[in-house]
Structure formats: structure tokens, C-alpha cells
Amino acid sequence: MSYKDNISKKLAARKSENAFRTLSVREGLIDFFSNDYIGFARNKELQKEIHSKELSYNLEVCNGSTGSRLLSGNSALAESVEQYLAQFFKVESTLLFNSGYAANLGVLSALPQKGDTILYDELIHASLKDGARLSFADRISFRHNDLEDLERKIKKSKGDIFVVLESIYSMDGDQALLKEIIGISKKYNACIIVDEAHSTGTSGAIGQGLVLAENVADDIDIRIHTFGKAMGIHGACVAGSKELIDYLINFSRPFIYTTAFSPHSFLSVLAAFEKLEQSASVIEALNKNIQQLSAGLHSFEGYIASTSPIHVLKVGGTDNVKQLATAVQESGFDVRPILSPTVKKGEERLRFCVHAFNTKTQIEELLAALKKNL
Ligand SMILES: Cc1ncc(COP(=O)(O)O)c(C=O)c1O
Incomplete structure (x- = not known):
């Protein structure tokens, strides 16, 4: 088998598992996804x-x-x-x-x-x-x-x-x-x-x-x-x-x-x-948001308790987690599914990153969108 056959085979397998990755740009959604936890990447x-x-x-x-x-x-x-x-x-x-x-x-x-x-x-x-x-x-x-x-x-x-x-x-x-x-x-x-x-x-x-x-x-x-x-x-x-x-x-x-x-x-x-x-107050704001999101997610099945900016709902199954992600994105929030092989098969999940700049209302609305679609 040539290396070209190997490429085609591996890509076909990814597609058949609904786990084919592509680069995408999404604009206009509220960021619950990036690692910009304290907003420095966008700080003018x-x-x-x-x-x-x-x-x-x-x-x-x-x-x-x-x-x-x-x-x-x-x-x-x-x-x-x-x-x-x-x-x-x-x-x-x-x-x-x-x-x-x-x-x-x-x-x-x-x-x-x-x-x-x-x-x-x-x-x-x-x-x-x-x-x-x-x-x-x-x-x-x-x-x-x-x-x-x-x-x-x-x-x-x-x-x-x-x-x-x-x-x-x-x-x-x-x-x-x-x-x-x-x-x-x-x-x-x-x-x-x-x-x-x-x-x-x-x-x-x-x-x-x-x-x-x-x-x-x-x-x-x-x-x-x-x-x-x-x-x-x-x-x-x-x-x-x-x-x-x-x-x-x-x-x-x-x-x-x-x-x-x-x-x-x-x-x-x-x-x-x-x-x-000089950013102690920004880190305090981040911690407040972490507490709000964590308290809201606590009752959801599959939630892994976290006191960090990263929060996870284990959904299980590539199709399930992709569907949930799409529904939450359609409500205006940038969240992404994490698929196998990044995580073990069966442990596919929706991953949220909360930031110091997210507002109380944004977090409430994200939780409501999740509740509606779970
Ligand atoms: C735990 C951990 N270590 C290391 C890295 C790699 O860091 P960098 O993105 O600066 O290469 C990442 C980023 O994805 C990470 O999450």
C-alpha cells in the first residue's frame, strides 16, 4: 500500500466515524470556547x-x-x-x-x-x-x-x-x-x-x-x-x-x-x-464567573466538577455531542465538541471555557440553551 492509499484510508475512516476535522472560522458567537481566560488576547x-x-x-x-x-x-x-x-x-x-x-x-x-x-x-x-x-x-x-x-x-x-x-x-x-x-x-x-x-x-x-x-x-x-x-x-x-x-x-x-x-x-x-x-480584580471576576457556571452545570448529568475556567459535560458518542454543540451554537454560543481521539471513545464531550469578560446574563443564557437541548 502506498502512502497515498494510507492517507485516503485514514481520512475515509475518520469520515465514516463522523470524526473528520476541518478548520473553521465562526464569527459573531459569544466566546465560551477560547483559552483567552482573562481577556488578554483581545485587550487593546x-x-x-x-x-x-x-x-x-x-x-x-x-x-x-x-x-x-x-x-x-x-x-x-x-x-x-x-x-x-x-x-x-x-x-x-x-x-x-x-x-x-x-x-x-x-x-x-x-x-x-x-x-x-x-x-x-x-x-x-x-x-x-x-x-x-x-x-x-x-x-x-x-x-x-x-x-x-x-x-x-x-x-x-x-x-x-x-x-x-x-x-x-x-x-x-x-x-x-x-x-x-x-x-x-x-x-x-x-x-x-x-x-x-x-x-x-x-x-x-x-x-x-x-x-x-x-x-x-x-x-x-x-x-x-x-x-x-x-x-x-x-x-x-x-x-x-x-x-x-x-x-x-x-x-x-x-x-x-x-x-x-x-x-x-x-x-x-x-x-x-x-x-x-495588576490584574487581581480580573482574576476575581473570572472566579466569580467560574462559580456561576459551575453552580449552573452541577445538576447536569455528565458534568465533571471543576473550579477552573474549563468545564465539561460528558455526552458520549460523536453524533450526540456534535448535535448538542450545533444546537448550542445556533443559540449564539461558541462551544465546541471534543471528539475521540482527543478524548477516549465514549467520553466525547462538550467543553466550555468561561472568561473574566463573560457576563452574568451570557452564562445564564448558555445554561438555558443547554437545558433546552439536552
Ligand atoms: C496542558 C497543555 N500543555 C501544553 C499545551 C501546548 O501549549 P502551546 O499551545 O503554547 O503550544 C497546551 C495547549 O494546547 C495544553 O493544553
Whole structure:
């Protein structure tokens, strides 16, 4: 069979399962879908601040970074942004990556070695799984937030052990049981890696992430903070010890073999985090909306309790969830179905992201549209 036959066969299978994906643009609907949790992606003031930084820095090389960080792409600006982030996340050092995907690949492909074990929560993001696949370590998943399963598997693990979690799980919206997992992992001297993609900018009074909000930073070896969600821009950083960052600079291929951030991106990170430091009231507004949506969804069958911006109604079945999504969209709300293989077959779901900018009435009307169509 040629590769072309393989393409046709796989696409035909997707279509026959009603799971064929296409890119779509929908305009004019109320956003209960995007990761723009605190409205930074659409914040005109932030746009102006980024632009005014570009003018005031007046950099000679102003458009592209011209190379990778180890060659011509490094700059005083790059290093100052990393120092700023280290202070913000209360950590020794940080290292910027071009995206959360690259950061996760960069950590997991480089750190665990042959003979080591990566133990990961079954619900971690694809980027962490892909990173683990690129390493030569053994990979074993444990059941989601299941402490007994984790302990059973950690006991049998070989070599250095890496426990991989998300602080807020992207497809369920629930939180890692950080304190309990730390308790188990420390007994076996495991390194804990936490992806803070959905808690950066949302957890804690000024959005420093769940690890700091729960006061467990001393027990977490590595955090990954991404900037494409609540921060409203793009990129990510790995936060950890100075030695860890030196190691990544030397051995992490997704860091080494790529063109560095553009000056615009470095300045966007500075401006967005400076804004976040002044956004406690926006995070409070987000939390109020989270409570309202969660209280309204509580009585619906299939709702997974969540205190994060991500809320999920498990519907089950591709056709069912697509129909429900279309009906809710026709009522004016941008919500999307999450299908297999992004989630397990039978666990297809409608996923809602609530934002600081959603109004009380919008949330009430979304709940009414759901009730009418369920
Ligand atoms: C938990 C998690 N980690 C990492 C990523 C990847 O981050 P980025 O979009 O910056 O590549 C995502 C985004 O989809 C995510 O949800």
C-alpha cells in the first residue's frame, strides 16, 4: 500500500466515524470556547503597551531574532525577560521556548535517560506524551489522579523516576492532587514535572499558577508555564533550578535547533506579565464567573466538577455531542465538541471555557440553551 492509499484510508475512516476535522472560522458567537481566560488576547491596552515597548526599546535588530539562542538569537532583552519571569514565578531560573508544545518536548525528550521511568497521569496533554516518546526512558501511565495506581506503579519503576502532571487538566478541567502526589513521589525520590498551561494567569491572586497558589513550589522540580492561554500571547517558559536550565540549554533539542523568539514576542511577554501583576480584580471576576457556571452545570448529568475556567459535560458518542454543540451554537454560543481521539471513545464531550469578560446574563443564557437541548 502506498502512502497515498494510507492517507485516503485514514481520512475515509475518520469520515465514516463522523470524526473528520476541518478548520473553521465562526464569527459573531459569544466566546465560551477560547483559552483567552482573562481577556488578554483581545485587550487593546495590552496591544498598546506592547507597541509602546517596541518603540521605546528602539532595537536595531527589530523584526526577527536572526538565529537560535546559542548563536545570533540571544540578546540582553531575552535574558532580562527570563530573569523577570524567574522573579515572577519565584524560581531560580527560567528558559523561554517558542511554544508550550516545544517546552514540553524540550523537557521530556532531554531529561529522562535510558533505564529511567516516566510515570504520567493518563490525561496529560499530547505534547507531554510526545516528549516522553522522544526520550529513551520507559513510559507508564497511571489512572487519572489515582493515588493508589500511582503508588503501585512508582514502586515498580526503575532508574530515575519522573512523575508528570498538569496542574489543571485541559480536557477535564479538574486539578492535580498536588499535595498527595508530592507525598508519594518524595518517598521514591521522584522528580515532579507540572505543566501549568491552564493555571498560568488564572490560579492564585495574580495568576502565578497552582504550584505557588498551593504553596508547594519547594517540592516541584520543574514547572512549564505557557503564554498562549490566559496570557493572551504566545510562547512558554520552563521554570526550575539554574542547573536544570543549563542542562536544557545544552541538551534540549527543541530549544537548541530553532530560531529564537522575535523581539516583538520578548516584549509581549514582558508587557503581558506586567499587566498580569495588576490584574487581581480580573482574576476575581473570572472566579466569580467560574462559580456561576459551575453552580449552573452541577445538576447536569455528565458534568465533571471543576473550579477552573474549563468545564465539561460528558455526552458520549460523536453524533450526540456534535448535535448538542450545533444546537448550542445556533443559540449564539461558541462551544465546541471534543471528539475521540482527543478524548477516549465514549467520553466525547462538550467543553466550555468561561472568561473574566463573560457576563452574568451570557452564562445564564448558555445554561438555558443547554437545558433546552439536552
Ligand atoms: C496542558 C497543555 N500543555 C501544553 C499545551 C501546548 O501549549 P502551546 O499551545 O503554547 O503550544 C497546551 C495547549 O494546547 C495544553 O493544553
